[in-house]
Amino acid sequence: MDAVKWLEVVLDTNREELDGLCARLTANGVTGMAIEDEADFKSFLEQNRPYWDYVDDALLERMKGVCRVKLYVTDDADGRRQLEQWLEGVKTPYRAASLGENDWAHSWQKYYKPMSVGERLYIVPEWERDEPVPPGKAALYLNPGLTFGTGSHASTQLCLAGLERYAAPGKPVLDLGCGSGILSIAALVLGASRAAAVDIDPKAVDVAYENAAMNGIGRDRYTVRAGNVLSDPALVEELSTGDYALVLANIVADVIIPLSAQVHRFLAPGGVFLCSGIIDTRSGEVAAALERSGLECMEKREQNGWVAFAARVRQ
Structure with a gap:
């Protein structure tokens, strides 16, 4: 069976028009959307200040001036028809990009490889647990995608x-x-x-x-x-x-x-x-x-x- 491909649709807007855009999309039948907004991001950081002392500068830079809505449809004729329905009456420009095969959500796994920590520990992502462990090392198997704490x-x-x-x-x-x-x-x-x-x-x-x-x-x-x-x-x-x-x-x-x-x-x-x-x-x-x-x-x-x-x- 052919792998499912997905289309990511991004609508760039501004703070003043964000609520109206989301309301229009919801009225058109959109049941799920991702909202990325610099103001909300900064508010989240401020409200949760007790839980960190440092936020990566690169992340702050990526969020600078951002206010956008993301939608996802299958990258085929059915998905494009659905997208046309969702965007009916929406005047906000959009851009779309294919995300590739249906394993795109797990592509981050390629960045996690077994690693030695200290003298004895050897942290192994669960999908590589069949790989040999170096002599003298104690293996610690972990799912890095579950929550904070990967060892990196x-x-x-x-x-x-x-x-x-x-x-x-x-x-x-x-x-x-x-x-x-x-x-x-x-x-x-x-x-x-x-x-x-x-x-x-x-x-x-x-x-x-x-x-x-x-x-x-x-x-x-x-x-x-x-x-x-x-x-x-x-x-x-x-x-x-x-x-x-x-x-x-x-x-x-x-x-x-x-x-x-x-x-x-x-x-x-x-x-x-x-x-x-x-x-x-x-x-x-x-x-x-x-x-x-x-x-x-x-x-x-x-x-x-x-x-x-x-x-x-x-x-």
């Missing part, structure tokens, strides 16, 4: 390298802000007895469990919760076992700073708090917060403008 970002690599250094085999690990579960699953692959993980995004729960299952890790060793330890006392109480040899937090400075004040509730005596996701211009603030919270910084690592700290409760 410098902050994650800093945390994974620290995990290799500080994770104690046979001891439990806590992962705060787990995303894909990459850190806690890596800890289990490297010999942790069990792991608990938390993320504010409920979708992360199923994603982390799915990635764990790819690595032969079941729920008898791995527990994932949705919630915010900064605002949910019940969740904090559940996690306050005081026996975690390693607590991981690959988040941002604005979360790590208040988190440092209560991390002692989770740590076992002598346990390590490993935090990353800190842009270098804010590392001083984080170091000061760790100090105020009674934590002693044992190590600071830097990579590509990002910083990770390893700290223990001061004796």
Whole structure:
């Protein structure tokens, strides 16, 4: 059977005409459209400022002055007839481009290849799990398309390298802000007895469990919760076992700073708090917060403008 081809149709407009254009398209029968708007993008960034310190300049540049609507139809006679119906009475100019075969949605997979991180870990995308693993490496299988946490970002690599250094085999690990579960699953692959993980995004729960299952890790060793330890006392109480040899937090400075004040509730005596996701211009603030919270910084690592700290409760 011939592969399905798709046509991407782009209507460039402006902020004043956007709502009217969308209303006209909806009235013409369009049930799904993608809207890209610089003003909405900037508003989203501002409303979610606590969750990042840095947005890539190239992304900001790509969104500069953008206000457009995207539609998708099959690249054939039926699709073009449908497009003609959708655009009836629409005076906004448009451009169209073929997206090729029906696997275009997965074309991003070519950018993810197995990679070594640290001395032992070898991160493998699930579609390459049949490829051989280099001798001496511990494979960590992952679906990079599910949610944040692929191992390619410098902050994650800093945390994974620290995990290799500080994770104690046979001891439990806590992962705060787990995303894909990459850190806690890596800890289990490297010999942790069990792991608990938390993320504010409920979708992360199923994603982390799915990635764990790819690595032969079941729920008898791995527990994932949705919630915010900064605002949910019940969740904090559940996690306050005081026996975690390693607590991981690959988040941002604005979360790590208040988190440092209560991390002692989770740590076992002598346990390590490993935090990353800190842009270098804010590392001083984080170091000061760790100090105020009674934590002693044992190590600071830097990579590509990002910083990770390893700290223990001061004796």
